[in-house]
Amino acid sequence: MKYLKLILIVVILYGCKKNTNVVDIPVISVTVATPETRNISNLINANGTISAWQETIISSQVSGLDISKIYVNVGDTVHKGDKLALLNPDQVKSDLMAQVANVAEAKANLEQSTTEARQAAFLEKAGAISSQDLLQYDTKQKTNKAKLEAAEANLKLQKLRLNYTVIIAPDNGVISSRTATVGSIVQNGSELFRLIRSNRLEWQAQTSPENILKIKPGQIADIISDDGSIIKAKVRQVSPILNQNTRNGVVYVDIPINTKLKQGEYLSGTINLGEINSQTIPASALVNRDGFNYVMKVGKDNRIIQTKVDLLDYHVYSESYVPVALGVKPDDKIVSTGSGFLSDGDLVKVVPGGKQ
Secondary structure (H helix, E strand, C coil): CHHHHHHHHHHHHHHHHHHCCCCCCCCCEECEECCEEEEEEEEEEEEEEEEECCEEEEECCCCCEEEEEECCCCCCEECCCCEEEEECCHHHHHHHHHHHHHHHHHHHHHHHHHHHHHHHHHHHHCCCCCHHHHHHHHHHHHHHHHHHHHHHHHHHHHHHHHHHCEEECCCCEEEEEECCCCCCEECCCCEEEEEEECCCEEEEEEECHHHHCCCCCCCEEEEECCCCCEEEEEEEEEEEEECCCCCCEEEEEEECCCCCCCCCCEEEEEEEEEEEEEEEEEHHHCEEECCEEEEEEECCCCEEEEEEEEECCCCCCCCCEEEEEECCCCCCCEECCCHHHCCCCCECEECCCCCC
16 A cells, blocks of 8 residues: 555656646647738729610601511611611602692692782772672682692602601611511501610619719729620719619719620629728638638737738728728738638747738
């Protein structure tokens, strides 16, 4: 029993001596970086549809005529005054000729009544006819003059109808839609074509009500096309009302002519509000946990201090760095690589490197 107690004491003393030599081992080796102040673009995200700047509906201005020829198709570029389609003019030409005859008849009647009125005036002065008879001749002359004016007006109308049988482009642009078909009977106001005026498109971008207040005409927008390329555009107008369905505001952005964008595409992009000065950290230093953003600061004893940070709102960050609103100081040492493997209180070994 005596020897057993002695052995137990020796074991305890040996264990205590061994514990005094225990050394903490770093979890991993890391590189660190300090926050840098940069001028960064203040960008707002937006999504919207590519639409025509102005789309003109080209319709028929006469009724009851059939389409005899079509000169253009969807996608064709046209200029103001170009022929788009031709309506069968035979009926209108026939009506025009009939009206020419009516005008000739009205002129003859007016000439006769004018001569009779002149003769009646002479006879009335000579006492050969009464004043009442003279009045009848004058009335007949005025009536025939009115009939001639009506016939001439109708003749102008028939000439106008004949002109309307040729459907022409009202402006330069691109044909975006065609409903006209050869042989179909058109009615007054029937849609035949649609024209994108001047081939100008716009991006109708939607964003939140808070963002809308910051957007002004003239600001630059970047539209991301389906193939990933960037189309530079410019804000033309900001809608004064919100969309009743989405509660978002609409920004009308002019797109340069001759881009590969197509009407109807739904694309995302950004609107540049200008540059701001902000502290930034490497993008690799940011850790997202439980819906919050953190960085791993290295303390004086090389132990990790997990720190929550707030990023600037409404920005698109580069692949290399992110702007921070709160949570870091200029002299902080922040883990730039391997931060996702660390927890608060971990011991690390700092190695050279870690620039933004």
